Amino acid sequence: KSEDNKFRIFTWFVMSDDGTFRFFGALQMNNPNKLELYPFTDSFANMESPEDSTFTHKKWYGAVYYSIIPVNATKNNKPYYALLGWKGTSHKSTKKVIEVLSFDNGKPVFGLPVFFDKEKDKNSKVKKRVVFSYTSEVSMLLRYEKEKGNIVFDHLVAPNEKLKNMPSLYGPDLTYDAYTFKDGKWYLKDNVDLKNLPNGNDEDFLNPKAIVGGQGLGDY
Numbered sequence: 304k305s306e307d308n309k310f311r312i313f314t315w316f317v318m319s320d321d322g323t324f325r326f327f328g329a330l331q332m333n334n335p336n337k338l339e340l341y342p343f344t345d346s347f348a349n350m351e352s353p354e355d356s357t358f359t360h361k362k363w364y365g366a367v368y369y370s371i372i373p374v375n376a377t378k379n380n381k382p383y384y385a386l387l388g389w390k391g392t393s394h395k396s397t398k399k400v401i402e403v404l405s406f407d408n409g410k411p412v413f414g415l416p417v418f419f420d421k422e423k424d425k426n427s428k429v430k431k432r433v434v435f436s437y438t439s440e441v442s443m444l445l446r447y448e449k450e451k452g453n454i455v456f457d458h459l460v461a462p463n464e465k466l467k468n469m470p471s472l473y474g475p476d477l478t479y480d481a482y483t484f485k486d487g488k489w490y491l492k493d494n495v496d497l498k499n500l501p502n503g504n505d506e507d508f509l510n511p512k513a514i515v516g517g518q519g520l521g522d523y
Contacts, residue, residue, distance in 0.1 A: 305371050305384060309333055314343075314367045314388070322394035326365030330411050341411050347390075354430045357414035364413065364432065366390040366400050372447050372454070380487035381405060383415055385454065387445055392436075396471035399445045401433040401454060401482070418482060422490040433482070435459060436470040443475060453481040454489065455497055 304311040314328035325345055332339040345365040350356065353364055366388030374383050383405040390398040403415040414431035421427040437443050437459050445456045457475035461467045479497040482489035 306373050312368055312371070312386075316367055316391065318391065324365075324391040324393075326363075326367065326390070328363070328365075328368075330360065332409070354432055354434055357412060357431060359413070360411050364390075364400065364402065366398075366402065368402070370447055374484075374487065380415075380417070383417075385447075385489075387447065387454070391439070392471075393439070395439055396436060397439045398437070399435045399443055399456075401445070403432055417488045419488060419490050422485070437473045437475075438471065441474040444479070448481075452484045453492075453495070455479055455481045455495060458494075 310330055310332050312328060312330050314326065316324050316326045318324050326343075326347070327345065328343040330341045330343070332341075341360040343363040343365070344361050346358070346362040347353075347365045350364065358364065366386075367390070368386045368388040370387040372385040372387070374380075374385060383403055386400075386402040386404055388400045388402060390400055392398055401418070402413055403417060405412050405415055416429045416431050418430040418433050419427045435443060435445065435456065443457045443459070445454070447454055456479065458478045458480050459470070459473040460476045461469065461473055466472050479495050481492045481495045483492050
């Protein structure tokens with residue numbers, strides 16, 4: 304559910320016997336007068352250049368979203384939302400995506416040219432969404448640092464020189480990059496310092512020093 308309580312999104316997937324995935328979803332507007340629901344149609348199989356395209360809910364990239372980031376309007380941009388999502392593709396490879404959701408006459412639209420490789424560079428590549436490909440044998444970090452306003456993620460590399468042109472086999476190299484926010488747009492920044500920020504789920508874990516008797520793991 305969006306922080307401004309304007310809508311909520313439902314997404315899920317079904318895995319086929321051959322290891323491929325089919326994604327399903329819908330967006331429900333917060334309309335007390337009637338049910339205003341927009342079902343998503345997974346059209347990933349027919350997309351040639353998803354990072355350069357804008358889609359409606361009837362032609363959807365397909366992902367399971369786990370974070371909604373509200374972005375306020377600026378002079379040159381209308382308000383939109385950045386969605387972080389996971390997208391399985393096969394037994395061997397998987398993807399994550401930074402999607403952009405905006406509204407045109409009240410209807411959802413996916414994709415906006417707001418992601419730049421470099422700031423103040425006319426030759427910088429502009430993307431309407433960002434797609435990360437990597438091997439399904441590893442996990443990839445993609446999360447929003449609300450305190451800094453950054454979207455941080457693992458830097459993905461090929462396991463060796465021979466596989467440089469096969470991103471579906473990439474994996475993290477223990478360094479991190481980020482998209483930093485400025486004036487309604489996101490700019491790529493390499494090699495950021497990622498600290499272990501507090502997490503809302505931290506309170507669900509036991510403190511090893513708080514064991515009955517006062518002797519925790521830290522005392523040995």
